[in-house]
Structures are given as C-alpha cells and as structure tokens.
Amino acid sequence: MTAPARIADVAFDAPLAHSFSYRVPDGWALRPGQRAIAPLRGASRVGMVVAVRDGADPRLKPLDRLVDHEPIFAPAQLDLVHWIAAQSLSSLGSTCAALLPPPRADADASHERARADASPTPAPPPPELLVANGREKRLLERLERAKGPALLIAADVETAARWAQRLARIERVVRLDSGVADEERAAAWHRLRDGSARLATGTRSALLAPLPPPAILALVDEHEAAHKPPGPPRMHSRDVALERAAREPVTLLLTAATPSVEAWWRATSGRMTMAPMEPGPWPAVSVADTRGILRREPLTPPVARAIRETLAARRRVFLAVSRLTSSLACDECGTVVRCAQCAIAFAYSRAAARLVCRLCGTAQPLPDTCAACHGRRLSPFGWGAERVEHAVRRRFPAARIARWDPDAVRGARGEAQRAAAAAADVVIGTRGALRLFGPASLGLAAFVAPDQLLRAPDFRAAERTLGLVWAAAERVGADGALIIQSQNPEHYAFAAVAGQDLDEFYRRELEFRAELGYPPFKRLAIITTRAAETSGTRRLAETVGAALRGRAGLTVYPPAGEGKDRALRIVVKGDAELPRLLEEALGEFKTPRPASRGIIDVEVDPVEWPF
Ligand SMILES: [Zn+2]
Ligand SMILES: [Zn+2]
Numbered sequence: 001m002t003a004p005a006r007i008a009d010v011a012f013d014a015p016l017a018h019s020f021s022y023r024v025p026d027g028w029a030l031r032p033g034q035r036a037i038a039p040l041r042g043a044s045r046v047g048m049v050v051a052v053r054d055g056a057d058p059r060l061k062p063l064d065r066l067v068d069h070e071p072i073f074a075p076a077q078l079d080l081v082h083w084i085a086a087q088s089l090s091s092l093g094s095t096c097a098a099l100l101p102p103p104r105a106d107a108d109a110s111h112e113r114a115r116a117d118a119s120p121t122p123a124p125p126p127p128e129l130l131v132a133n134g135r136e137k138r139l140l141e142r143l144e145r146a147k148g149p150a151l152l153i154a155a156d157v158e159t160a161a162r163w164a165q166r167l168a169r170i171e172r173v174v175r176l177d178s179g180v181a182d183e184e185r186a187a188a189w190h191r192l193r194d195g196s197a198r199l200a201t202g203t204r205s206a207l208l209a210p211l212p213p214p215a216i217l218a219l220v221d222e223h224e225a226a227h228k229p230p231g232p233p234r235m236h237s238r239d240v241a242l243e244r245a246a247r248e249p250v251t252l253l254l255t256a257a258t259p260s261v262e263a264w265w266r267a268t269s270g271r272m273t274m275a276p277m278e279p280g281p282w283p284a285v286s287v288a289d290t291r292g293i294l295r296r297e298p299l300t301p302p303v304a305r306a307i308r309e310t311l312a313a314r315r316r317v318f319l320a321v322s323r324l325t326s327s328l329a330c331d332e333c334g335t336v337v338r339c340a341q342c343a344i345a346f347a348y349s350r351a352a353a354r355l356v357c358r359l360c361g362t363a364q365p366l367p368d369t370c371a372a373c374h375g376r377r378l379s380p381f382g383w384g385a386e387r388v389e390h391a392v393r394r395r396f397p398a399a400r401i402a403r404w405d406p407d408a409v410r411g412a413r414g415e416a417q418r419a420a421a422a423a424a425d426v427v428i429g430t431r432g433a434l435r436l437f438g439p440a441s442l443g444l445a446a447f448v449a450p451d452q453l454l455r456a457p458d459f460r461a462a463e464r465t466l467g468l469v470w471a472a473a474e475r476v477g478a479d480g481a482l483i484i485q486s487q488n489p490e491h492y493a494f495a496a497v498a499g500q501d502l503d504e505f506y507r508r509e510l511e512f513r514a515e516l517g518y519p520p521f522k523r524l525a526i527i528t529t530r531a532a533e534t535s536g537t538r539r540l541a542e543t544v545g546a547a548l549r550g551r552a553g554l555t556v557y558p559p560a561g562e563g564k565d566r567a568l569r570i571v572v573k574g575d576a577e578l579p580r581l582l583e584e585a586l587g588e589f590k591t592p593r594p595a596s597r598g599i600i601d602v603e604v605d606p607v608e609w610p611f
Contacts, residue, residue, distance in 0.1 A: 003026070004054045005023070005024075005054070005055065005056035006023075006024040006030070006052055006053065006054055006055065007021050007022065007023060007024065007052070007053055007054075007055045007056070007057065007060065008021070008022050008023075008024050008030060008036070008049050008051070008052050008063060009021055009049070009050050009051040009052075009053075010022060010036060010038050010047035010048065010049055010050065010063075010093075011047055011048050011050050011091070011092040011093030011096060012040060012045050012046075012047040012048075012093040013045075013046070013047070013091075013093050013094050013096070013097035014091065014093060014094065015091050015094065016091055016093065017091065019047075019050055019051075019092065019093070020038070020040065020047075021057070021060055022036075022038050022060055022061055022062060022063045023056070023057070023060040023061065023062040023063070024052065024062070024063060025062050025063060028063075028066070030049060030052055030063075030066070031049070031052060031070075031071050032049050032050055032051055032052055032071065032073075032075065032078055033048075033049065033071030033072060033073035033074060033075065033077070033078050034048075034049050034066060034067070034068045034069075034070065034071050034072065035047065035048055035049070035066075035067035035068050035072060035100070035103060036049055036063045036064070036065065036066050036067060037063070037064040037065050037066075037067060038061070038063045038064055039061050039064065044064055046067055046097075046103065047093060048073070048092075048093060048096040048097070048100075050078065050082075050092065050096075067103045068103070072100060072101075072189070073096070073100075073208065074210070076247060076248060077208045079247070080208065080240075080243060080244060080247060081095050081096050081099060081208070083243060084099075084233050084235050084240060084243075086579060086580075086583070087235060087239075087579045087604065088232075088233065088234040088235045088579070088604050088605075089234075089579055089582060089583060089586075089602045089604055090232055090233065090234045091232070094232040095232050095233045095234075097232070098204075098205060098231065098232040098233045099204075099205060099207060099208045099233055100205070100208075101176065101182075101185045101186045101188070101189040101205075101206075101209075102182035102183075102185060102186050103186065104183065104186040104187070104190075105183060122249075123249060124213075124214070124245070124249050124250060124251040124252075125251060125273070126271070126272055126273055127241075127242060127245050127251075127252035127253070127254060127266075127271075127272045127273070128251075128252070128253050128254070128272065128273045128274065128275075129222075129254050129255075129256070129259060129263055129264075129266070129267045129272050129273070129274040130253060130254065130255045130256075130274075130275065131255070131256055131257070131258075131259055131274060131275075131277060131502065132257060132258070132277050132278075132280075132500075132502060133277065133278055133279060133280030133500075134278055134280060135255045135256070135257070136220075136255065138275070139218055139220070139253060139255055140166065140167075140170075142216065142218075142253060143167065143170065143199065143216065143218065144170050146214075146216050147214055148198070148211075148212065148213060148214040148215045148216070149192055149195070149197075149198050149199075149200070149211050149212060149215045149216075150198065150199055150200070150215065150216040150217075150218065151176075151192070151200045151201070151202065151206065151209055151211055151215070151216070151217050151218070152167065152199075152200070152201045152202075152218045152219075152220060153201075153202055153203065153204065153206060153207060153217070153218065153219045153220070153237055153241065154177075154201065154202075154203060154220050154221070155203070155220075155221050155224040155226035155227045155237075156203060156226055157177050157178055157179040157203060158179075158435075159220070159221070160175070160177045160179065160201045160202055160203050161175075161177075161179050161201075163201050163220065164201040167199050167201065170199065171198060171199055172197065172198075172199065173197075173199045173200065173201060174187075174188035174191055174192065174197040174199070174200045175188055175200070175201055175202065176188050176189060176192075176200055176201065176202030176203075176205070176206035176209055177201065177202045177203045177205065177206065178203070178205070188200055188209075189206075189209055189210065192209055192210050192211070193210035193212070195212065204227065204233065204237045204240070207233075207237060207240045207241060207244070208240075208244070211248070211250055213248075213249040213250070214249070214251070215249075215250050215251070216250070216251045216252075216253060217241055217244065217245065217250045217251070217252050217253070218252075218253045218254075218255070219237055219238060219241045219252070219253070219254050219255070220255045221255065221256060221257075222237075222238045222254040222255065222256045222259065222260060222263055223256040223257075223258060223259055223260040223263070223463075223467060225607040225608055228607045234603065234604070235604075235605070236605065236607060238254065238260070238262075238263065239605070241254070242266075254272075257467070257470050257471055257474060258463075258466050258467045258470045258471075258502065259502075259506075260463065261460075261463055261506065261509050261510060261513060261519070261520065262519055262520040264502075264506045264510070265506075265510060265520045266520075268506070277501070277502060277503075279500050279501075280500075281440065281477075281478035282473065282478060282500045283445075283473055283476035283477065283478060283479075283480045283481050283482045284480075284481045284482070285473065285481075285482045285483075285484070285494075285497055285498040286302065286481070286482075286483050286484070286498075287483075287484045287485075287486055287489040287494055287498070288300040288302045288303060288483055288484065288485045288486070288489075289486070289487075289489045290449075290485050290486060290487050291331075291332065291333060291334050291487045291489075292331065292332050297391060298383040298387060298388045298391050298448050298449070299388075299391055299392070299395070299446075299448070300483075300485050302483055303446045303448075303483050303485060304395060306444050306446065306481050306483055307392070307395075307396065307426065307444065307446075308396070310443040310444040310480070310481075311396065311399055311425055311426070313443060315442065315443025315444070315477075315480065316424075316425060316426075316427070316437070316441065316442050316443055316444075317425060317426040317427070317442070317443065317444045317445075317446070318426075318427050318429065318433070318434070318437060318442050318444070318445045318446070318472065318475070319388060319392065319426065319427070319428045319429075319445075319446050319448055320429065320430070320431075320434075320445065320446065320447045320448065320450070320468070320472060321383060321384065321385045321388050321428055321429070321430060321448050321449070322430060322431070322449070322450070322452040322453050323384075323405075323408075323430065323452075327345035327346060327347060327348050327380065327455040327456070327457055328345075328346065328348045328355065328366070328367075328378050328379065328380050329378065329379070329380075329451065329455055329487065330370035330372065330373060330375050330377065330378055331375070331377040331378070331379055331487070332370065332373050332375030332377055333370060333372050333373040333375060333487075334451070334486075334487030334488050335370055335371070335372040335373065336454075336455045337355060337367060337371075337378065339357035339359065339360060339362055341357070341360055341362065342357055342359045342360050342362075342459075342516065343459075343512070343516050344357065344358070344359060344457050344458065344459050344461070345455045345456065345457045345461070346364075346457065347457045348366075348380045350380070353365070353366055354366060355367075356560065357457075357560075358457045358458075358560065358561075358609055359459075359557060359571050360557045360558070360560075360571070361557055361558040361559065361560035366378070383448050383449045385403050385405060385428050385429070385430070386403070388428050388448055389401060389403045389428050392426055392428065396426065399425045399426050400423065400424045400425045400426070401424055401425070401426045401428070402417070402420040402421040402423075402424035402426070402427055402428070403417070403421070403427075403428045403429065404417045404418060404420075404421035404427060404428075404429040404430075404432075404433045404436070405417075405429060405430045405432065405433065406418070406429075406430070406432035406433060406435070407430065407431075407432050408430075418436075421433060421436055422436055431468050434468075434471055434472060434475060437475040438475070439474055439475060440474075440475065440476065440477040440478065440480075441475055441477070442475050442476045442477065442480055443476070443477065443479075443480045443481075444476065444480055444481050444482075444483070445472040445473070445475060445476050445480075445481075445482050445483075446482070446483040446484075446485070447469060447472070447483070447484045447485060447486070448485055449485060449486075450465055450468070450469060450484060450485075450486055450494075451486055451487050451488060453465040453468065454486075454488060454491060454493070457609070458608075458609050459513070459516070459518045460607075462491075462492070462493050462505075462509060462512075463509060465491075465493045466493040466496055466497070466505055469482075469484065469493065469494065469497045470496075470497050473497055473500075482497070484497075492504060492505050492508045492509075493505060517555075517573060519605070522573050522574065522575060523573070523574055523575065523576065523578040523604070523605060524571060524572070524573055524578075524605065524606060525571070525572045525574075525578060525579075525582060525602060525603060525604045525605070525606070526569050526570070526571055526572075526602075526603045526606050526609075527544060527548075527569065527570045527571075527572060527582075527586075527600060527601070527602050527603075528561075528567050528568075528569050528600070528601040528602075528603070529541040529544055529559070529567065529568050529569075529570070529598060529599070529600050530566065530567040530568070530598055530599055531597065531598030531599075532598070534566060536597070536598055537566060537567065537568050537598060538559070538568065540568075540597065540598040540600070541559035541568035541570060542559065544570060544586070544589065544600060545558065545559055545570055547585050547586065547588070547589070548570065548572055548582075548585050548586075550585070551581050551584070551585045553574055553575065553577060553581055554572055554573070554574050554578070554581055554582075554585070555572065555573040555574065556570065556572050557570060557571045557572070557573075558570070578604065579604055582602060582604070586600070586602065
C-alpha cells in the first residue's frame with residue numbers, strides 16, 4: 001500500500017500575508033514545525049512548514065530538501081508564533097524566522113534526540129515581578145536554586161553577554177544570541193532541548209527556545225524599549241514571555257529597576273506577583289529649582305559646588321543631558337504647553353511656527369503668553385551636550401572631561417569617545433552613557449535639564465524620565481549625591497527617586513493613563529502610509545482613515561506627521577480586540593499594491609513614537 005500523497009504549507013521570511021503550498025516528496029517524514037527549502041519565485045528559500053495535509057495537486061512543485069530533521073518548533077510553539085503574528089499583524093514566516101536559531105550546518109537526524117516526555121509537572125506559580133533594589137541578587141538566587149532549565153532574555157547582546165558571565169559562576173552557560181557564532185547558537189538550542197545544558201542566555205530571538213519543565217524563563221529589564229526594536233517579531237518581549245507562560249508550564253520572572261506601567265498594573269491587579277520593595281543604599285537626592293533662572297548657565301550653584309567637592313574627593317561625575325526636544329514651556333512657571341484633549345506635550349515646529357499634537361493631530365499657532373501664569377517667556381529652551389561641556393571646561397579646566405552620546409556617534413569615532421569617557425573625571429552624556437558606570441561607582445550624578453524628557457511629546461514621558469533618573473541614582477554611591485535641575489521640582493517622578501519609593505509614582509501614572517485611555521487600559525496602533533507623491537500619500541491616508549472609521553470599537557485620529565520621511569501617520573486606539581479589528585478593516589489593503597499607490601505599515605502597541 002502506498003502512503004497517501006501529501007501537501008505542505010510553507011511560510012517564508014517575507015512580508016507576505018499567506019503561506020505557499022508544495023508537494024511533499026514520497027518517503028519524507030515531515031511535520032509542522034520543521035524548516036524546509038523550497039522554490040519561491042525562481043529562488044531556493046528556507047521556509048517554515050506550518051501545516052501538512054493529505055492531498056495531491058499536479059500543479060504543485062515539490063519541496064527541495066529539509067533543513068531540520070525533526071520539528072524545531074513544537075506544536076505549542078508554532079501556535080504561539082501564530083498568535084504573535086496575528087497580534088502584531090505581521091507575516092507568519094517573518095515572525096518564525098526571527099524566533100529561530102540559524103540552521104545547523106551538519107543537521108544530522110541521528111544526533112537529534114528529543115528529551116523523554118517528563119511526567120506531568122504541577123502548574124507553575126504566576127509570573128513574578130522583581131523590582132528596584134536587590135532584584136538581580138534575587139534573580140540569581142532563583143536561577144541557582146532551580147532544578148530545571150533556565151533561560152534568561154536580555155534586551156541587547158551586550159547585556160546578554162554580561163549575564164552569561166555572571167551565570168557562569170553557577171554552572172556552564174550556553175548562548176542563544178548573535179554575539180556567538182551561528183553554529184554555537186544552533187547547538188545551544190538543541191542542548192537546551194535534550195537537557196545537556198541547563199542555563200542559557202539570549203535576546204528576543206531566543207524567546208521560544210525549548211524549556212522542558214520544570215523551567216524558568218527570566219526577562220531582565222522588562223521596561224526597556226529595546227525589547228521591541230524594529231523588525232520581527234513585532235511585539236515587546238515582555239508580551240511574548242507573558243503569553244508563553246500562560247500556555248506552557250514555565251515560571252516567568254521579570255526584573256526592572258522601574259517597571260513599565262503595564263507590568264506594575266499587572267502586579268497590583270492580581271495578574272502577577274511582586275515582592276515588597278526593600279530600600280537599599282541610596283545617594284542624597286535633591287532638586288534644584290530652575291524656574292525663572294538658568295538662562296546663560298547650564299549649571300546651578302548647587303551642581304557647580306557638588307562637582308567641585310566630588311572632584312576634590314577624587315570621585316567621578318556624570319552630567320546627564322538629553323537631545324533637544326521640540327516642545328514649548330514657560331520659563332517663568334515651568335508649565336508645558338499641552339494638547340487639551342490628549343494631555344501630552346505639543347510638538348513645536350520652529351519652521352512652521354505652530355504646535356501640533358502627535359497623537360490627535362490638533363494644530364495651533366504659537367501662544368504669546370503662558371496660560372498658567374500669563375508670563376511671556378515661552379521657549380523650546382534646553383541644554384545640548386556641547387554647551388554643557390563648554391561650561392564645565394570653563395569652570396574646571398584641570399578636570400578630564402568627556403562627552404558621550406552612544407546613540408549619535410557610532411563606529412571608530414564612537415569607540416574613541418567611549419574610551420575617553422571611560423577615563424574621564426566628568427562625563428557629559430545621554431541615557432546610553434550610563435552603561436559606563438557600575439552600581440554605586442559615581443560620586444555625583446546631575447541632571448542638567450530633565451524637563452526635556454518630561455516634556456517629550458509621548459504619553460510615556462514620565463515613565464521614561466523616572467527610569468533614567470532612577471538608573472542614575474543606582475550608579476551613585478550611598479555617600480554621593482544626585483541633583484535634579486528642574487522647572488518641575490514637585491514632579492512625582494522626582495519625588496519617587498528622592499524617596500526611593502515607587503508606589504506613589506505608579507498610582508499617579510495609572511490614574512493618568514486610565515483617565516485618558518492609554519495603555520494598559522487601551523491599546524494603540526500607528527498606521528504609516530507613504531506614496532511616491534505627497535498628494536498620493538494624502539489620498540492613501542484618507543482612504544485608510546475612512547476604512548478604519550467605519551469600524552465600531554476603534555478611535556481613529558486624523559492623519560498627521562509629515563516629518564522627514566514624508567509619511568502620514570494615523571493613530572488608532574482600541575481595546576484588547578484592536579489587532580482583529582485592524583485586520584478586518586485593513587484587509588483590502590493587504591493585497592499586493594502597485595508601488596505608485598503606496599505602502600502601509602501597521603505598528604501595534606508601539607513603544608516609541610516614530611515622528
Ligand atoms: Zn507660566
Ligand atoms: Zn491631542
């Protein structure tokens with residue numbers, strides 16, 4: 001008796017909404033979850049087999065050959081990939097490819113041995129959030145005590161490598177991130193599955209690595225936006241990890257110095273557990289009020305004095321600066337000009353001489369006076385790194401001073417800046433420069449103008465500011481000082497750092513998010529439209545907007561943006577069903593379109609405003 005003919009559906013790493021069917025050559029033992037090579041548009045491409053069914057169709061081409069001799073994804077993992085693709089409105093094949101190790105060069109079936117199915121394991125405890133002081137020590141203890149495999153996911157390769165070193169003190173660690181050779185990564189995946197390795201580290205590409213129970217999945221720095229960089233999987237690693245833990249017997253541990261508001265909400269509404277905060281060593285925190293002053297000089301007297309004392313004590317100084325943001329505030333009272341409807345700062349465009357809300361698109365001319373105090377000094381004023389450096393050099397000519405913005409300068413020049421900063425007494429830097437300093441290694445950290453962050457036209461502005469100021473405080477010794485120069489000295493983000501107490505911050509922030517309908521209470525998506533001509537972009541945006549406005553359950557804002565990339569963006573707000581509603585509304589735009597008619601990109605649950 002001959003076996004029935006079979007057809008395989010294969011999803012490719014390309015922005016394609018559907019999979020392609022192929023004939024399965026006779027005698028192949030093929031199951032969903034295996035990668036295969038198949039002809040696609042004249043080339044041989046690696047794709048994921050997502051379904052295998054009985055059937056025959058003489059028009060179908062056969063698969064070329066197998067990449068994996070047994071499924072690299074178990075059915076549960078493949079289901080999870082389907083869910084991620086549906087939630088992020090992304091291609092199934094691209095999502096698969098982003099969550100897999102490179103194929104093994106010597107893939108040989110005889111070496112693959114699936115781990116014997118363990119007896120049913122008890123349901124693991126709910127996910128747990130480890131915050132603030134002592135979080136990493138507690139995580140290390142948990143990983144050390146664990147009986148089964150443990151996988152630690154970091155936001156970037158550098159952090160993953162650092163954790164691999166720390167964990168190596170417990171036992172051997174395998175790495176699943178791109179910081180090691182492809183062959184090593186691929187082998188690590190298999191070693192985790194067959195039980196020959198217990199500890200592994202990786203970045204988001206390792207989120208679905210095999211974890212035979214009882215297992216721990218740890219996601220460090222869950223609040224980092226770097227957990228959702230551009231490209232597939234187009235979902236924050238925290239959301240992937242939470243869904244995985246809901247489907248599999250995996251104990252999920254999340255760490256954050258200052259959790260995302262989403263995670264804090266889960267922990268305080270019974271969806272996750274959180275140990276009480278234990279205050280640890282902390283610097284003296286003070287706020288220097290800069291309302292009405294600080295016009296010619298970036299350093300207030302308390303900061304200048306603290307720098308002098310710190311240098312005299314031969315300790316290091318970090319001066320935090322930010323890129324200039326483009327919002328407008330009153331120099332007299334510190335009030336920021338905000339959109340009345342959305343409560344986020346208006347974006348200020350000097351060229352257009354107007355204010356625009358990046359969420360709802362409301363535009364208005366520049367006001368002459370402050371609505372709060374009727375002062376006439378409204379300005380987009382801020383201190384760039386160069387001006388701060390100049391001021392410090394003038395006052396402290398003998399000090400070794402360096403400036404570092406790792407996000408602005410890359411390559412050899414970036415390396416040279418980093419080396420200079422690593423040896424300097426005073427480092428003037430942006431958020432990324434904090435990496436230079438270990439815990440409690442500084443004598444002084446000062447924020448020159450954190451109001452620039454606080455005023456960012458983003459509903460997460462306060463959360464981001466808290467995260468940065470707190471991270472700096474952790475890097476200052478208990479005998480050192482942290483000084484915040486601000487026109488908003490009473491802000492609850494600063495109060496949280498001063499008191500080393502997070503509760504009040506999140507209570508206030510959740511109130512704000514609930515009132516205005518921001519995550520975690522609502523979901524957002526940004527739909528970007530772009531065509532060859534400005535008029536084409538406008539037309540496309542209007543068509544898309546009309547299709548969305550026809551749906552119940554969606555709040556659709558008018559097209560806005562027209563930034564450097566000439567794109568128009570539509571912000572859409574909805575509830576948990578947002579991806580499904582978007583999929584239904586945008587279905588007609590999914591079919592391949594002539595380039596002249598433009599392109600559409602949908603970003604669900606954005607973590608950064610791209611304009
Ligand atoms: Zn004012
Ligand atoms: Zn608005």
